[in-house]
Structures are given as structure tokens and as C-alpha cells.
Amino acid sequence: MPAANRPSVLVFDVNETLLDIEALRPHFHRIFGDAGVVREWYGQLILYSMTVTMSGRYTDFSTLSRAVLQMMSDFHHVSMTDExxxxxxxxxxxxxxxxxxxxxxxxxxxxxxxxVTLTNSPPHAGATPVDNAGLSGFFERQFSVDSQRAFKPAPQLYTGVATQLGVPASDCMMISCHAWDTLGAQAAGLAGALITRPGNAPLAVPALPQPDVIATDLVDLASQL
Known part of the structure; x- marks a missing residue:
């Protein structure tokens, strides 16, 4: 990446970009009889988070996650307990x-x-998922969308991070394995880097901005930057 265009702040998505949701497969296999349902659940969760924001409503991501799981148990005809x-x-x-x-x-x-990080997940009274994964020491701040009561890719979330850090949006780059996340960030004036984790790829539409950087993982990203 040309030095003139290099960002000073890297804003990381958390779920799936940093943390491995494939670790949830045994739980989905036990409940649904199919470990692959984890991908269906995550896709539905993102769909409904965007729907909630587009509808001018809000409920936190953890509450929405539980509700989506219960909805899926209904249409998969499986019993899901509180446990x-x-x-x-x-x-x-x-x-x-x-x-x-x-x-x-x-x-x-x-x-x-x-x-820094920017996640749809709400803040926790105790350790965050980033803390629990042993990564908190790398990050200056951990931002949650919860403070603005909207989910990504609402533009104010990306610009809000830049404002709180005291830098222009153009000095920031959103790092995510989700093309909808990099698209949202780029629409808000940030640069975007797409991490092509398994199951994720660029959205090749000529009328839409493409990622400034496409990398297979964070080591590849660091090498390119």
C-alpha cells in the first residue's frame, strides 16, 4: 500500500475476523444435529441486526442472538433449553x-x-471476548456499537470511532472479514481491508468500492501494510 495512503489507526471487527466462530460447531451439532447451522445462525443474526437498525429500533446483540437462536429452534423443530x-x-x-x-x-x-476494535457485541461488566481470547493488550480501545444503539454498517459507528480517537475518518482503516463491514466503513470515509477467512470473499460489483487491501489473514495484512 502506498505510504501516502497508509492509515494511522486500524479498526478491527471482532467476531469471525479476530475470533473463530467455528469453535461453536460442537454446540450447534449437539443442539441442531448439524454443526454447519452455526453459519446459518450467524447469517441470520447479522440480517436481523441490520433490520433492527434500518427499522429505527434497538436491542443489544446478545439479546438478539438468543432470540435468533430460539427462532431457529422453532423452524428446525428442535428443543432448546435455557441451559x-x-x-x-x-x-x-x-x-x-x-x-x-x-x-x-x-x-x-x-x-x-x-x-482498536469495533464490535456489534455489547460491553460486558467483566471480561470482553477480546479479553478472554488474550488479545486486549494489543488494543488501545475496545468500542461497542451499543453506545450509539445501532448496528454495523451504520455510518455513525465508524465516524464515531474516529471522533473519539481524535483523528479524521480518512486516517482509519476498517479491518474485517465481512464485505458489508468494509463497504460501510468506506462509505463513511474510512479505508477498508478485507480478510478472506474461509466462507468470506470480496463482493465484486463495479459500482461499489472494493477493499483497499485484500489479505488472507492478519500476518498477510501486516506484510502488505
Whole structure:
């Protein structure tokens, strides 16, 4: 990436970009009889989070997650207990980081980038999922959409991070494995870097902005930056 266009702040998505949602597969296999339902659940959760924001409403991501799980249990015709929901909630808060994440973050920090996170997940009274994954030491701040009562890719979430850090939006780059996230950030004036985790790829539409950087993982991202 040309030095003139290089950002000073890297804003990281958390779920799936840093933390591995595939770790939830055993729970979905036990409840639904199909570990692959984890992808269906996550897709539905993102769909309804966007719907909630577009409708001018709000409920926190954890509450919405439980409701989507209950909705899915209805149309999959499986029984889901409070214990199942609680176990899944604990598993979601303690997902491990992808194997490349710590090395990639260390490389980026060593090269002088300011690192922060922006997640749909609400703040926790105790440790955050980033804390539980052993990554909190890399980040200057952990931002949640909850303070603005809207979900990504609402533009005020991205510009709000820049404002709170005291930098122009153009000095920030959103790092995510979700094309809808990088698109939202780019529409708000940030740069965008897409991490092509399995199941994620660029959205190749000529009329839409493409990621400024496409990387296979965070080590590759650090090398390109």
C-alpha cells in the first residue's frame, strides 16, 4: 500500500475476523444435529441486526442472538433449553482467536499502528471476548456499537470511532472479514481491508468500492501494510 495512503489507526471487527466462530460447531451439532447451522445462525443474526437498525429500533446483540437462536429452534423443530442458551452464550464470550491473530497484531503494533476494535457485541461488566481470547493488550480501545444503539454498517459507528480517537475518518482503516463491514466503513470515509477467512470473499460489483487491501489473514495484512 502506498505510504501516502497508509492509515494511522486500524479498526478491527471482532467476531469471525479476530475470533473463530467455528469453535461453536460442537454446540450447534449437539443442539441442531448439524454443526454447519452455526453459519446459518450467524447469517441470520447479522440480517436481523441490520433490520433492527434500518427499522429505527434497538436491542443489544446478545439479546438478539438468543432470540435468533430460539427462532431457529422453532423452524428446525428442535428443543432448546435455557441451559443450551446459557452454554452457547458462554461459548460465544470465550471463542478463541484465529491462529494468525496474535502474530499479525504484534507485527502491526511494532510498525506503529494504533489498534482498536469495533464490535456489534455489547460491553460486558467483566471480561470482553477480546479479553478472554488474550488479545486486549494489543488494543488501545475496545468500542461497542451499543453506545450509539445501532448496528454495523451504520455510518455513525465508524465516524464515531474516529471522533473519539481524535483523528479524521480518512486516517482509519476498517479491518474485517465481512464485505458489508468494509463497504460501510468506506462509505463513511474510512479505508477498508478485507480478510478472506474461509466462507468470506470480496463482493465484486463495479459500482461499489472494493477493499483497499485484500489479505488472507492478519500476518498477510501486516506484510502488505
Amino acid at each position: 443450551d442458551l446459557n452454554d452457547l452464550g458462554t461459548a460465544i464470550r470465550t471463542m478463541p482467536a484465529h491462529g494468525d491473530v496474535a502474530d499479525g497484531l504484534r507485527m502491526l503494533a511494532d510498525n506503529g499502528y494504533r489498534l
